[in-house]
Amino acid sequence: MKYGYIRPIVSDQQCTQQVNELVIDTLFKETHGLARKRTELEHLLMTVQKDDELFIQNIAVLADSLQQLLDILRLAERDQFTIHFVDEQITNQTIQKASLLQSATFFADLQSKFLSHSSTFSLQAAKQQGKSIGRPRKTDDNLQLAFAMYDSKSYTLYDIKETTGISKSTLYRYLDDRATSLSDGKE
Structure with missing residues (x-):
């Protein structure tokens, strides 16, 4: 089976640019971009089986931190399914073949994407709840x-x-x- 997973991200908050050119059997879509309560991801990870393929637009769609990415990669290795990251043009198997310098550069860039994504959606959620953002101005x-x-x-x-x-x-x-x-x- 070929699965897809999409969710709002900073560069595509309406999910219109994610895996839309691929033929996928089942698509899982989160309704929000926040790190918590990612029920569709949990459902997907419970559904995927050996030899299935999972297509993700980019790593920031799948994970909110390096630790979460590591956990999902371990799960993919254990359950023997392949994750394709479209933008990065890699799979969970090809990540392991990179040099240490390539990997360090890649993961440093990834960490900044995680932080950008997290802060953007947290600020948007706070604004929607009517909370004031930033330091208060001096009188x-x-x-x-x-x-x-x-x-x-x-x-x-x-x-x-x-x-x-x-x-x-x-x-x-x-x-x-x-x-x-x-x-x-x-x-």
Whole structure:
């Protein structure tokens, strides 16, 4: 049997570009891109048997971490089925034939893909739940006080931080924003 597995990923959140050119007997599709509750993947891994083939667009679709990938590769070896990674043009058998340098480079790139995928979908889920993302902005009154202290040239950056709670790097970022908005307003 030929199986396919798709799920939303950063570069294809609607799953329209995954394994659509392949002839597959059964396709398993997750409804979300989050790492938890991947019920279709679990169902697929319980279904696949010896000599079956599993087609995945890329490794980031299948796994959310190197440990999860390793677990799935061990399962594939034990149950004797083949996983084809379309984008990478490899299978679970050809991964083992690469040199150490090729493997290290490959897995370092893969780790950054996992992190990008995880953070993107976690942020989207938080936004959908109405949670605010990122650091809260400093209050305008506090920021104006920091600007006044800085502009007076009577206070050190340490004094400004102690009084307003705004760090040096944050103050400089706000000062840059202020300078940009002032120059945009003059043009």
